[in-house]
Amino acid sequence: MRLRRFGLALLASAAGAMMGSAATTAPASAKDIVINMAAPDWLPTRFMQEEFNRTYKAKSGNNVKLVIDFTPWPSYYQRVAASLSSGEKKYQMIVTDSQWLGDFVEGGHYLKLNKYIDADPELKALIDDLHPVLKSTSSSYPYKSTNYYGFPQFPDNLVTFYRKDLFCNKTERENFQKQFNQVLPCTYNEWEDVDWAVWEDIGKFFHRKKGDKLGDGVADDDFYGIAYQAGKGYDFSSMQLDGFIWEHGGSIWDETDTKPALGVVNSDTNVKSFEQYLSLLQYAPPVAKTGQMDIFVVQDLYMQSKVAAVVDWVGLGGPIYNPKLSKVAEKTGVGVPPGVRLPDGSISRWQNIGGQPFVLTTWNDEEVIHEALDIVKWWLSKPVQINFVKNGGGQSGMLSVLDMPEYASLSPFSRAFADNYKWQKDVWHIPEFFPLLVEQQEQIDKAITGQVSAKQALDTIAAFQDKLLRDDGRIK
Numbered sequence: 268m269r270l271r272r273f274g275l276a277l278l279a280s281a282a283g284a285m286m287g288s289a290a291t292t293a294p295a296s297a298k299d300i301v302i303n304m305a306a307p308d309w310l311p312t313r314f315m316q317e318e319f320n321r322t323y324k325a326k327s328g329n330n331v332k333l334v335i336d337f338t339p340w341p342s343y344y345q346r347v348a349a350s351l352s353s354g355e356k357k358y359q360m361i362v363t364d365s366q367w368l369g370d371f372v373e374g375g376h377y378l379k380l381n382k383y384i385d386a387d388p389e390l391k392a393l394i395d396d397l398h399p400v401l402k403s404t405s406s407s408y409p410y411k412s413t414n415y416y417g418f419p420q421f422p423d424n425l426v427t428f429y430r431k432d433l434f435c436n437k438t439e440r441e442n443f444q445k446q447f448n449q450v451l452p453c454t455y456n457e458w459e460d461v462d463w464a465v466w467e468d469i470g471k472f473f474h475r476k477k478g479d480k481l482g483d484g485v486a487d488d489d490f491y492g493i494a495y496q497a498g499k500g501y502d503f504s505s506m507q508l509d510g511f512i513w514e515h516g517g518s519i520w521d522e523t524d525t526k527p528a529l530g531v532v533n534s535d536t537n538v539k540s541f542e543q544y545l546s547l548l549q550y551a552p553p554v555a556k557t558g559q560m561d562i563f564v565v566q567d568l569y570m571q572s573k574v575a576a577v578v579d580w581v582g583l584g585g586p587i588y589n590p591k592l593s594k595v596a597e598k599t600g601v602g603v604p605p606g607v608r609l610p611d612g613s614i615s616r617w618q619n620i621g622g623q624p625f626v627l628t629t630w631n632d633e634e635v636i637h638e639a640l641d642i643v644k645w646w647l648s649k650p651v652q653i654n655f656v657k658n659g660g661g662q663s664g665m666l667s668v669l670d671m672p673e674y675a676s677l678s679p680f681s682r683a684f685a686d687n688y689k690w691q692k693d694v695w696h697i698p699e700f701f702p703l704l705v706e707q708q709e710q711i712d713k714a715i716t717g718q719v720s721a722k723q724a725l726d727t728i729a730a731f732q733d734k735l736l737r738d739d740g741r742i743k
Contacts, residue, residue, distance in 0.1 A: 298329045300638050304360040304625070305347050308337035310585040311421040312362060314659030315646065323645055331638050341500045341561070344701070351376045356630045360639055362420050362623045366502075368408040370698040371626075372416060377408075378627040380415045383640060390640060393418060393647050393665075401664040404693040405624040410522060417624025418643050421582060422664035424691055425510070425618050426683040427458060428569055428587055429576040431600040433473065436482045443472055455682065458602025462614050463511075463543060466576075466605040469493055470550025473575035494551040494568055495578040498561030499712040502704055505694070506619045507578070508711060511540040513617035513692060514607035520732055522695050525743045528736060532729035533722070541721035545714060558712040570595060578604045580621050584680045585660025601680045603687055620691035622664070656681060699739055706731045 435453035443451035473492035496507035517536035606616035675682035
């Protein structure tokens with residue numbers, strides 16, 4: 268989602284327009300420094316801008332202003348890539364997806380932070396406090412190295428949003444039990460026992476026609492059981508499908524070795540995983556079969572009371588709980604997402620990690636770099652992080668916050684977010700990321716819209732990846 272997943276942030280861009288003398292302590296001689304930061308337009312970044320404007324005061328005594336350039340998610344990569352490739356040096360900080368690190372580090376755009384971290388005990392403490400998954404995915408390049416480029420603006424993962432008024436309805440629960448000999452999940456603990464087979468039954472069960480009985484009333488329009496990412500734009504379908512593949516024991520091409528993509532990407536396990544992903548879309552609203560069910564469409568379908576349960580990014584949860592925007596704000600519960608039940612009865616819930624680090628660009632002078640890093644320290648401080656979790660639609664990747672006994676109660680989605688974090692992996696960080704993604708999204712979309720089979724799509728993806736990666740010397 269992703270984002271996506273979607274989900275989807277990068278540290279970002281500081282530009283300095285500096286006035287006054289070099290003194291940094293007295294307000295009368297303070298410099299005016301503007302930090303321009305590129306960021307996707309959604310609640311986790313909007314909150315950062317608002318919180319900065321309300322509370323930030325530079326320790327240096329300079330007059331520091333953070334100006335965030337908000338861009339809609341579907342076009343955000345293209346906007347950042349165009350800016351960086353043009354040489355305009357517009358941004359001093361950028362909220363970036365982890366997958367972009369390889370391309371923009373190798374292109375000379377993202378600043379390596381190790382020397383600043385080594386020289387600053389506060390930054391070193393922040394790196395040490397990062398959740399290990401974030402440290403290896405969102406902060407480092409190469410993947411899982413100790414070369415650090417970013418700190419988390421917002422960590423994210425996928426959770427289930429569901430209608431408590433339906434799933435906890437006595438009649439609905441009795442009918443589900445009779446029809447499927449299963450418990451219709453109402454409580455958090457019951458959602459922990461939901462695999463994709465149960466999810467499919469939920470999809471069948473809650474598909475109602477306009478006027479059909481639904482909960483304590485009737486459906487005022489055609490109503491559907493389930494939804495998740497199935498969108499051609501950016502990385503939306505890939506972020507959902509990767510989880511299915513990993514949960515079934517399959518693999519995507521692994522950037523840490525030189526093995527072929529052929530036979531891995533299109534393995535029998537991956538084909539089975541993709542077929543399951545596609546089969547469940549029949550229980551989603553019709554837009555799913557058009558390839559347009561991205562993370563925001565999923566969110567809107569749920570908020571408009573068109574679907575009983577969705578898997579979507581935590582970062583999209585804030586509007587769901589806003590009664591000014593959502594018809595189901597007071598009816599929503601949150602659980603962990605479904606997964607694949609293993610032979611021992613446990614459930615594998617692997618996902619493609621969401622969220623974004625923010626990074627510094629390489630053209631900043633030392634004064635701007637230090638002001639930007641002070642913004643990082645402020646943003647990742649415990650009080651600001653707690654406020655972000657409570658009010659900003661976001662979560663924290665700092666262990667000192669995540670490990671607080673009260674963390675699970677800070678927001679409606681905090682418990683699921685924290686419980687789910689151990690199940691996060693990441694897609695390629697290499698510079699070839701974007702052409703790999705574009706081709707993969709194209710072929711997944713052809714399968715979603717019925718133009719090719721799951722096997723045909725994965726065969727094409729595997730052949731494309733294998734050739735591209737061989738041509739670039741990544742497969743020997």
